[in-house]
Amino acid sequence: MTARTGRVPYAQQRPRDVGGGVWSVPVPIPGSPLGCTLVYAIESPGGPVLVDAGWNHPDAWEALGGGLSALGFDVAAVRGVVVTHFHPDHAGLAGRVREESGAWIAMHEADAALVRLMRELGGGQAGLRAEMLRRAGAGPDDVARATGERPAPPAAPDRELRDGDLVDLPGRALRAVHTPGHTPGHICLHLEDAGRLFTGDHILPGITPHIGIYPYDRDDVDPLGDFLGSLDRVGELGPLDALPAHEWMFPNAAARAAEIRQHHEEKLARLRILLAERAQPLTIWEVAAMMTWNRPWADLPAVPRGMAAGEAAAHLRTLEVRGHVRRVSGAGPVRFQALDS
Ligand SMILES: [Zn+2]
DSSP states (O other), X not given: OEEOSOOOOGGGOOXXXXXXXXXXXXXXXXXXXXXXXXXXXXXXXXXXXXXOOOOSSHHHHHHHHHHHHHTTOOGGGOOEEEOSSSSHHXXXXXXXXXXXXXXXXXXXXXXXXXXXXXXXXXXXXXHHHHHHHHHTTOOHHHHHHTTSOOOOOOOOOSEEEOTTOBOSOTTSOEEEEEOOSSSTTOEEEEETTTTEEEEETTSOSSEEOOOOOSSTTOOSOOHHHHHHHHHHHHHHTOSOEEEESSSOOBSOHHHHHHHHHHHHHHHHHHHHHHHHTOSSOEEHHHHHHHSOOSSOGGGOOHHHHHHHHHHHHXXXXXXXXXXXXXXXXXXXXXEEEEOOO
């Protein structure tokens, strides 16, 4: 993620009525500079529906339950949890809410498929990650550092959503808008009766979401290309008030979508120049080490370094799809080279 402006510290955030029958509850993400996930509760005659649930941690659970009850809701009355995407700061507590209330959990079918895969792989994910890093040109130290503990996969959903589906929310109109990029099944949720858009991590006011490609050397998907298309998709919805999952609410989701698109186009242009200056094809790891991050490459710990490599890979793949670079596959790690054009 790229920082643009300051963030509101978790300690300064409170559960609150944000109007239109919507409430927000900040739920801390322990140890994360992001601070918290903004969980939203939407009122309905059939019980509140939550948009996202927060990280699975005792402090987060206490903040969610305490926040809901401060607003007059009981976690046991929650009707459902619609998850914008499968990441642990969004889907982590959904299973716990379901245990307490019998709520359904809904997410897009593409992220539901990933959750099933993660649950099947279990501990096997570390080996796959090591292999992916090697194929990207990472050295043994980076491979060893990147295979540590990861959060457990989230609960499997009861309901799968597709683009355009209405969420089960009696008396309201909450529609899923498929916005792949940050994850393949990321959705924004358009509260049509209130002119609002829950943007998840797709569009945030001060930072841009992580867009990576995993495994790094995949050539059958283009997450950054998908993300840019998803930004245009939000642009087409018009100047809706945005309710993001982090940071703060802001007006005109479409205008922010256009800014983020510009940010990535500039990053793609810089990467193209950087590749054109080198005669030899470069590994993903070499490219990532040459790009600009929020800290010098040498100072990036294993997880952010792995994410930076994922971002580099996603930008390389989009340049490849656009015909500006070619990949060189052989015995060693995959490499990329600029094409004259
Ligand atoms: Zn998030």
